[in-house]
Amino acid sequence: MKAAPFAYVRPTRIRDVVAELAAADAAGGGKVIAGGQSLVPVLAMRLGRAATLVDITSVDELRQVGVVDGELRIGAGIRQRRVEREHRGAVPLLSQALPWIGHREIRSRGTVCGSLAHADPSAELPAVATCLGATIDVAGPDGRRQIPATEFFTGAMATALGPCDLITSVRFPRPQEGEGFGFGEIARRHGDFALAGVAVAVRSDGTEPVRATVTSFGVSDRPQRRELPEKLKAAVAAAGPDASALATHLREATEDMAADVVTTEGDPSGSPAYRRRLIATLAARELVRAYVASQSRRTS
Numbered sequence: 001m002k003a004a005p006f007a008y009v010r011p012t013r014i015r016d017v018v019a020e021l022a023a024a025d026a027a028g029g030g031k032v033i034a035g036g037q038s039l040v041p042v043l044a045m046r047l048g049r050a051a052t053l054v055d056i057t058s059v060d061e062l063r064q065v066g067v068v069d070g071e072l073r074i075g076a077g078i079r080q081r082r083v084e085r086e087h088r089g090a091v092p093l094l095s096q097a098l099p100w101i102g103h104r105e106i107r108s109r110g111t112v113c114g115s116l117a118h119a120d121p122s123a124e125l126p127a128v129a130t131c132l133g134a135t136i137d138v139a140g141p142d143g144r145r146q147i148p149a150t151e152f153f154t155g156a157m158a159t160a161l162g163p164c165d166l167i168t169s170v171r172f173p174r175p176q177e178g179e180g181f182g183f184g185e186i187a188r189r190h191g192d193f194a195l196a197g198v199a200v201a202v203r204s205d206g207t208e209p210v211r212a213t214v215t216s217f218g219v220s221d222r223p224q225r226r227e228l229p230e231k232l233k234a235a236v237a238a239a240g241p242d243a244s245a246l247a248t249h250l251r252e253a254t255e256d257m258a259a260d261v262v263t264t265e266g267d268p269s270g271s272p273a274y275r276r277r278l279i280a281t282l283a284a285r286e287l288v289r290a291y292v293a294s295q296s297r298r299t300s
């Protein structure tokens, strides 16, 4: 199949992108195109249409990436592979998650912000953004605004963006002392979208975990964030210094969490019951990994 006919514009300033989106909205609907890794297949298979494509790859203002005020700020023109190669370790959870996205060729074209805007329930980056409490910067017809990632994803392929809104950048907080992270997913083959996955952040004060956030993905219409600090604290107390026993002590808590977060109806690749088992197992494993890392990131 081929995409339905569309007009194509390539503005060079953010305000012109927003103006083009507003003009397109009045004349049948427009879409931002960034890396095209999700949008082009959607158009080619006629799962969606756009009267106008607004290409943002010539907007210099969107090509900024770097650490500002304790956050890694990634402009909407920045490809996933660039963050993976040039900003490795700036945000450990992001570095852990990026290699799981498709294949290197996909990441060489796909943008970080494009993945957030696309909001696939099985995508890695929305889960990382939700787990870390990232902030999404948006430009629209009424000016600029910031949306917390925890409020950005509103359903499957649905976000808080309006039809004329552009994500300009996303800001991920840099790790603090005493924080550790874990990321894991199960897919049928490497590069496939996840059947189930978790992004985990733990913060420890002394040996005590004071924060334990688990964000599950691939099992619901959007990333599901849950806080388990008391459960982790109890498991650490029960397991003592034996890290290998910790996952066993966590299993009941992660099974309860999995029963709560898995709402998918299932598909030929996995029933809801199977996905609950995956989430419970992954969450216990990655909580242990994140807790151990949080201990080694303490300076006193």
Ligand SMILES: Cc1cc2nc3c(=O)[nH]c(=O)nc-3n(C[C@H](O)[C@H](O)[C@H](O)COP(=O)(O)OP(=O)(O)OC[C@H]3O[C@@H](n4cnc5c(N)ncnc54)[C@H](O)[C@@H]3O)c2cc1C
Residues within 6 Å of the ligand: 031, 032, 033, 034, 035, 036, 037, 038, 039, 040, 041, 056, 076, 100, 101, 102, 103, 106, 109, 110, 111, 112, 113, 114, 115, 117, 118, 120, 122, 123, 124, 125, 161, 165, 166, 167, 168, 191, 192, 193, 194
């Ligand atoms: C074979 C294959 C395997 C893949 N595997 C995975 C995977 O395992 N995990 C995963 O997460 N993804 C996967 N992807 C998707 C890939 O990560 C895409 O790059 C990503 O989802 C979208 O980024 P993009 O820059 O290509 O966006 P585009 O395809 O250009 O756009 C996607 C959507 O986001 C909107 N959009 C893009 N940028 C903005 C912006 N700045 N502001 C507002 N709206 C915007 C577009 O209008 C469109 O609706 C895969 C893709 C392919 C082709």
